[in-house]
Amino acid sequence: MNERFQRQSFLGPHAEETLTRCCVGIAGLGGGGSHIVQQLAHIGVGKFVIVDPDHIEETNLNRLVGATAADVRKRLSKVAIARRVIKRINPKAQVKAIPKQWQQCGEVLRVCDVIIGCLDTFGARAELESMARRFLTPYIDIGMDVHEVENHFVISGQVILSMPGHPCSRCVGFLNDDLLAREAQRYGAAGARPQVIWPNGVLASLAVGIFMQLVTPWHQEYRTVEYIEFDGNQKRRN
Secondary structure, three states: HHHHHHHHHHHHOHHHHHHOOOEEEOOOOHHHHHHHHHHHHHHHHEEEEEOOOEEEOHHHHOOOOOHHHHHHHOEEEEEHHHHHHHHHOOOOOEEEEEEOOHHHHHHHHOOOOOOEEEEOOHHHHHHHHHHHHOOOOOOEEEEEEEEEEOOEEEEEEEEEEEHHHHOOOOOOOOHHHHHHHHHHHHOOOOOOOOHHHHHHHHHHHHHHHHHHHHOOOOOOOOOOOOEEEEEEEEEOOO
């Protein structure tokens, strides 16, 4: 075993080889996606398809892992920043960086072993999950939001594993037609959603944990359906 991975040898005798061969697609490289990219690079994933059409802005610096003020001045793309993070951790990693909407590169994502979605809207999540299920690809979705309740704020989030042949996000009650319709009616009027780095980090870590159990089943409590709700005020998952 490579000395670098000795402290994660509990994942199994072939975990290093498995992770090196594994190809992970990440759609959305903001607060959540940037954490996931960093963690997967550290843990030894060898192939990445990273997708995001945006360039970094000043408002991203409160949560985008690996970004700098110099990147804002240069208007670097988020995929360029994510690629840099991966390559600095693992120079041998293969990274396909696509500065487009994921819908424009579905043919690349569908060859990934696992897809992780870190998207801003319910509609985009529903579309990406639908594509992943069509091609029998495990899909992990993360998201967070901040709600104002009686003059204070509540942080909430979720991580959902959608597996071929098992319940989807609609099945577990997260997505529904009414929710998607209300979002469509508000399109363009809601503005940017509040985001901060610490719940993004928690949700990303939970998602990476689910991914690791999928590809290196290092304990026996294996479940193909995961719907984790996170209460960011109580610092716990429900």
